[in-house]
Amino acid sequence: MYSFLFNNLRFQIAATVFLLIIEIIYFIRPKLRLLSSRFFSLLMISVIIYLIFDYASAICLIYMNQVPRWLLRFTHQGFIFFLQSTLSLIYLYTDLYNRNQKRYSKFKISFIACLYIFSIFFVIFAPMEYVLEPDGIYSYGPMADFVYLIIVLYMILITKNAIVSYKKGINKKEQLYIFATMGLWTIFGFIQMLVPKMLISSVGLTAVILLLFLSLENPSEYIDKETLAFNSTALKLMLGEYLNRRKPFYIINIDLEDLDILENQLGQDVRVNLLTDIRIYLVKTFRLKIYRFTNQSVTFILARRYFFRKEEILEKIQKRFENVWSIGETNVMLNAHLDVITCPTDFPYDGLISELLTFIQESHSYSTSKTFVRAVDSEIKENYERKKNLLLFLRQAIENKEFEMYYQPIFNVKENKFTNVEALVRLKNKTQYGFVSPEEFIPMVEKNGMIMDLSNIIFNKVFSFMNEKSLRQKGISHMELNLSGLQSVDSDLPLLMNKLLTEYNIPADSVNLEITESVAITSGYMLKKNMDELKKMGCSFSMDDFGTGYSNLSQIVKTEFEVIKIDKSLLWPCFDEKNKSLQNAKMLLETLIELMLKFGYEIVVEGIETQEQFEYLKKQGITFAQGYYFSKPLCENDFIEFLEKNNK
Ligand code: C2E
Ligand code: MG
Ligand code: MG
Secondary structure (H helix, E strand, O other): OHHHHHHHHHHHHHHHHHHHHHHHHHHHOOOOOOHHHHHHHHHHHHHHHHHHHHHHHHHHHHOOOOOOHHHHHHHHHHHHHHHHHHHHHHHHHHHHHHOOOOOOOHHHHHHHHHHHHHHHHHHHHOOOEEEEEOOEEEEEOHHHHHHHHHHHHHHHHHHHHHHHHHHHOOOHHHHHHHHHHHHHHHHHHHHHHHOHHHOOHHHHHHHHHHHHHHHOOOHHHHEOOOOOOEOHHHHHHHHHHHHHHOOOEEEEEEEEOOHHHHHHHHOOHHHHHHHHHHHHHHHHHHOOOEEOOOOOEEEEEEOHHHHHHHHHHHHHHHHHHHOOEEEOOEEEOOOEEEEEEEEOOOOOOOOOHHHHHHHHHHHHHHOOOOOOEEEOOHHHHHHHHHHHHHHHHHHHHHHOOOEEEEEEEEEEOOOOEEEEEEEEEEEOOOEOOEOOOHHHHHHHHHHOOOHHHHHHHHHHHHHHHHHHOOHHHHOOOEEEEEEOHHHHHOOOHHHHHHHHHHHOOOOHHHEEEEEEHHHHHHOOHHHHHHHHHHHHHOOEEEEEEEOOOOOOHHHHHHOOOOEEEEOHHHHHHHHOOOOOOHHHHHHHHHHHHHHHHHOOOEEEEOOOOOHHHHHHHHHHOOOEEOOOOOOOOEOHHHHHHHHHHHOO
16 A cells, blocks of 8 residues: 555655755745745745645545545645646746836736636636546546646746747846746646646646746855855845835945055955955844945945834944954955935935946945945935936937047147147037036946947047148148047057048058056056057057056056156146145156156147246257147137148
8 A cells, every 4th residue: 555655656755855955945045035036935835835735635535435525625626726826926926037026017916816716716616536546546627627727827928928028138048947947847737638647747846946946046146256245136136126115225335445455455365355254244243135236345225124223233334344354464444435325315216226226336436425424415416417417418429429529739849830739529519517528428438338439430530630621731740639548458449540541541650649647557468459550550659647647657668658748737736836845846847857858758748828837848858838828629620720820
């Protein structure tokens, strides 16, 4: 008898062992409190109950003649009901997962409720037949048939959702897993139909759960491997969850300002070790979930149940940061700030998660407050709004090529005329914030992947202007073009330059490219490669903003620049009456000019605004002079007029 029992239950036993292992792993590891994860927990519970009924119904079938009829029916009712509830939960779970935790519509809730009412109705009232034969047991009848139809409907819905999401490109890999689970389930269903005595539906369901667990609920996808904090994917999902809950919450970002410096001084492990220590401190002290979102901060969310402890938590963290953190043998103080974002006051529930992430990332850079806790104030919000609107404006400007080039003449001291000119880009239309400097918008264009489009616009405009107005004949031997950090290391740059120079028939030796000192020093191989190629074509290079970057002299003399452009920040202090170290400023400037001349560089000084400054610099032997004293940057027509007047 026992071997008959075991024979009939062997698939269930295998499934139970498997399932128990998955359940233990699932329930003990750290979980995100996503709505979909709650459905997954329910799903896990539903499968367990289903398995218990599966055992019970099989045992009742085997002992059919001994057990009361109602018990036999009840175990089957439970078995069939929990099979359909498991499938409905798989549907709800995958649906929530795909829609980024967006809550269900009333229609969908009513629809699912109807399906539940139907299946309860059939489970209670429809008849069922039970078969006990020497070689096996099974049951059949309208109760099962009707509920199986509902299950097939769920499978169609799950597959349909997966197809729609796959086509939209949402979590494509995960959709393939969903197809696989449904495929697997169909195969098991068919086998069960063909060989009813095999009772393998529990094995099928376990396999489905295992696949879902490994793919969609995979814990390692949400964990940052280095610090074991939750990663940015997890934060994104949780923010979606919190916004959808429509209840107030705080996002707190601990911004660690000195991590870069510490990493430079003490090595790479410092960052990871410190972030890990901070994570462990926060988890142990407050039982919070910690996210590593940016490279120099840790983030956590305070939901409602933490509100009454908020001040206490922030104060405790502040106290902790007044103490040292140890890195091996060394103890360091960390310069930290807490940026507190309140939702929905600072960020609305219906805002985009990607925008909220940018907001978290950048809120500290907008803040001018020096206090430890920096709540988002109106100034930060305005700055954020400004940046957002400006980005929209810039996207459009790039699409419609709405930029203009201005030209600032550069005076050649030896030749006593304007032989060089610097091209400076301007937005053609006024933004709602008035004039926006390229110093502000170029980094934004870079960050948003549009810099090569802008380069294209700029180079086209400048070269066509040079060609049309025959600037060479008007005495201009060099056009100076600024290259941003990304532009200067873009591998397409030499090609683009070559193409446009040919197209507009411009000799390459009349183009001088300006690269800022900090970019020149921090960019490596790609910059050198680009410089070599462009030089081979005939272009020359200036080091822009000399004196504002790292001023690593030994490095600078190694790089192949023809011209050094000394920044106005080295010039202006020499003429500032209020400057107490005026003599030192002069000494520094004079020595630098002397040194650079000795190295054989040509020297431009930028930002010359008075005759006095110009006379003084001329005495120091500079080769070129640029500044408002000669002219502000001019639009095309004014520049031509300027040349005609001044370059006779
Ligand atoms: P930069 O290359 O150092 O350009 C010099 C800046 O100083 C220009 O500002 C110019 O208008 C300003 N300037 C020149 N002489 C004087 C003066 O006597 N007094 C004062 N107060 N200012 C003076 P602008 O046009 O706002 O450009 C700012 C920066 O934006 C530039 O600094 C450059 O780094 C960047 N930039 C401008 N145009 C372009 C461009 O087409 N491409 C790239 N990649 N960067 C650009
Ligand atoms: Mg420049
Ligand atoms: Mg400059």
